[in-house]
Amino acid sequence: SQQGEEDPQALSIQEGENATMNCSYKTSINNLQWYRQNSGRGLVHLILIRSNEREKHSGRLRVTLDTSKKSSSLLITASRAADTASYFCATRYVSQGGKLIFGQGTELSVKP
């Protein structure tokens, strides 16, 4: 399977704390994207980072990309109960056209 690895699989924190999720992938990518999914719902696109970028910010989100280690991390600062969801990384591989391959996901629980 080309599916990437994510860790941790589950993360439980208190409101106000930071949450860090990691994603690893296997071959050269065009870009890496992070998505959020609330239970039983569709996907919400959070942020896209290209292969030539190292860090990107969007509000309380910070994404880093290390192509030498084939890994990325998503940091959510000052978490809120509303951030409770599953988070997935998805990679767009150079050799695979436009399709996205999703990681296994991290289930984040933010307790008020």
Place this chain on the structure above:
Amino acid sequence: GAVVSQHPSWVICKSGTSVKIECRSLDFQATTMFWYRQFPKQSLMLMATSNEGSKATYEQGVEKDKFLINHASLTLSTLTVTSAHPEDSSFYICSAPGAGNQETQYFGPGTRLLVL
């Protein structure tokens, strides 16, 4: 932003029947659409790439005769689950690349299928 819709949002059917799921790009054209399946507590697994005007490309392990895909127009792709069985119960999600460099993909809200 671009919107992708799916219909129906949920469906319950008897074992042995066929179910059709529609995926539409509402305000943009999509020559390519993607179909994913998601089981509870799991990630999205790419099933196939739907190509307008040509045959779909299926991922390894996905039965093309079981999951029929038709990309009828530049705004519509359909997935038909033929002779559905309880193990086909899942959340089916489609997506379409945006215009331009197509880096961003727009996801439909998903269709929940329950086969009894």
